[in-house]
Every structure is written in structure tokens, then in C-alpha cells.
Amino acid sequence: MNEFITPPNHVNFKAKRLFGEMGQIIDGSVAYVDLNGGGPIQRHTHEHNHLFIVTKGEARIEVGEETIIVKKDESYLVNGKVPHAVWNNCSSETVMIGISVKGL
Structure with missing residues (x-):
């Protein structure tokens, strides 16, 4: 899931898979993080998980004792039961899509 590819029968088109099956989608939002x-x-917890997809900039996701850096065109699934927070990790605005999902 790291590289962009041109799928068969496509022209001037590149795609990158960001995630697979992960549970039932509850809701989704876009965030502009200054x-x-x-x-x-x-840091907070809750029953559902978060899938964060960075579309611009870079996010720092603090999960438990770990720090995860998510760059543009990357995603990360946060276990909602583990204390977490999300921060801008660059010198300009970061844009993310956040999808809340029920765990499998």
C-alpha cells in the first residue's frame, strides 16, 4: 500500500490503496489543522477507532507511548481504546480526513 500504480485500462491515472476492511463506518470528516x-x-479514548488520511502536510499521532508520523497520501488506524491525540507536524496547514469506524 506504499506506491501509486496505474490500474489496468486506465490512462493518466494513478491510485494508491490507503486501507482495507476495518469495520463499519460510523462517520467521516475533513480537518484543517493549523x-x-x-x-x-x-489524550482521550472511546469505543470506536479512527482512520486518519493525510491529504496535505504531515500529522503527528500520539497513541499510548508511541508517536506516529503520517505524511501526505498515507493513512493510520488508531485504536480508540488507547489514549490518543493528533497534531500538525509541519510548518504549514495539515489537511486530514478522519473516518470513525466500529472495530472488527
Whole structure:
């Protein structure tokens, strides 16, 4: 899932798979995260998971004791039961799509 490809029977078209089966989608949103922005300030938990897809910039996802860097055209699935927060990790705006999903 790391490289863009041109699928068969496509022209001037590149695609990259960001995720596979992960559970039932609850909702989705787009977030514009300014320089030094993010949150929540206190890490939080909940029953559903988050799939974050970065479309511009770079996100820093703090999950438990780990820090995950997600770059443009990458995704990361956060286990909602683990304390987490999401922050902008670059010197310009970061844009992300967040999809809330029920776990499998």
C-alpha cells in the first residue's frame, strides 16, 4: 500500500490503496489543522477507532507511548481504546480526513 500504480485500462491515472476492511463506518470528516494545532490537549479514548488520511502536510499521532508520523497520501488506524491525540507536524496547514469506524 506504499506506491501509486496505474490500474489496468486506465490512462493518466494513478491510485494508491490507503486501507482495507476495518469495520463499519460510523462517520467521516475533513480537518484543517493549523500550525501548532491539534488535539485534544488531553489524550482521550472511546469505543470506536479512527482512520486518519493525510491529504496535505504531515500529522503527528500520539497513541499510548508511541508517536506516529503520517505524511501526505498515507493513512493510520488508531485504536480508540488507547489514549490518543493528533497534531500538525509541519510548518504549514495539515489537511486530514478522519473516518470513525466500529472495530472488527
